[in-house]
Structure formats: structure tokens, C-alpha cells
Amino acid sequence: MGEYKSARLDEVFNALCDPTRRAILARLTDASARVTDIAADFPISLNSISKHIRMLERAGLLRRSVSGRDHVLSLDAEPLAEASAWIERYRRFWEGRLAALDTYVTSKKRKRK
């Protein structure tokens, strides 16, 4: 399970470290959109946009539904929640450690005086 989760987390992080892919996600925050509409928003080829979209789908960040000839994409924010759980755990951990470092170093200094 851990293996699966971290592999997916890698895909999420990789997917997010490209400005075009972030822009695609941003475009889908408010409403779903057709692939062709998204492609029209970006000054790159439909082929490149499709590649970006496939990466986002692999990371589980996008859902695709097909109605007739239209492929409609919508945002799935759940993988982002996994990523933010990792962040939250380490934020709490390091905040606690820095507080303890503060206590340790400042009390040691007082004792020395």
C-alpha cells in the first residue's frame, strides 16, 4: 500500500512541476471543460496539450468523460489531499522540533552563564 501511495505521490508532484500543467488544473478549478477548449487556451499544439493532459490523468488529478465526440475533463483534487497530508505531517514535526531546539539551546546558554 505504501509503495502504491508514494508512487502516486511522485506522479502528483511530477505533474505539478510544470507551468502548463498547473495552468490546465487552474483552468479546471471552477468548471469542467472540453479538451478542445483547453487546447485553444494555450499557444501550443493539441498534441503537446494531450501529453500534458495524459500526465495529469496518470497522477489522478483529472477525470475524463466522453459524450459523443467531446472529451470533457474535470478536476479531481483528492491526490492533492494526499500530498498536503505529507506537508502537514512534516510542518507539525519541524515546528515541534524547532521549539524544542529553542528550549534546548537557550536553556543550555543560561546554565553556562
Next chain:
Amino acid sequence: MNAAIAPATVVVRRTIAASAEDLFDAWLDPEALAIWMRPGGIRKTTAKVDPRVGGRYEIVMQGDSTFPHTGEYRVIDRPKRLVFTWISNGTEQRESLVTVDFLRTGRQTEVVVTHEQLPQSQRTSHTNGWTSALEHLDEHYAA
């Protein structure tokens, strides 16, 4: 959506009334680590360090179970910057990277911890850190 740009990175900072040297040294001293690297629920921490670039450390936190943390020192620039890898159950035994910066502000020092999850494709060569990793990823996907 821009909030999701850097989900891979945790930055925590704290200004402490101590010198950068004293604070820096507490990161590489096993006796000091045993005291302050002990989160709630942990009864005992033991640390072994080999404080040179390429040297490894092991910090074992014992509570209801045992939580080993291991890694390798990448940058040791006293008293300004310390960079080491970090592998634990929390990272699912994958390598992550911790950078600690010590910034003097008058008689105080601001300690900034940046903890980054490393992209898989960069795990073997990440000495230049996250920025370089991002550049490589961009190149990779642009190809």
C-alpha cells in the same frame, strides 16, 4: 490553484535567541539531538552521526514502536547551512531532502527548515536540490 504549486515542500521557520553557531552545532551533536529530536509520544531518542559531507546519521526515536531516521550529509557549512537527506517511515523509506539555514538577525538567529520530497527520477543525483530537479523534469517532459 496556485497554492498547489509547491506541495512537495515544507518550510518552517523560527527565530531563536541564540547564536547561529550554537544552533548549528545542536544539529550535529548526538547528545543534543537526543534531547531536542524527541517529539511527543517518543520516550527516547538516540543519535549517531558522522558529520562530514557524505557521512551518514541515524536517529532512532522510540515510543510505542521504533522509528528509525537515516540519511546522508550533503552540505555542512557552519554556521550558515546544513543539508542532509532524510529517510523514515514518514517518507515511506524514500529519500527526502532537508535544508537548514541559519540567518543572523541581530543577536538572534532565524532557523529555516526546508523539507522537500524528491521526485523519483532525481533520487540518484539531487545534490543541487529541488531547483535543479525541476529544471531537469522540465527538460525531460519538453523532449
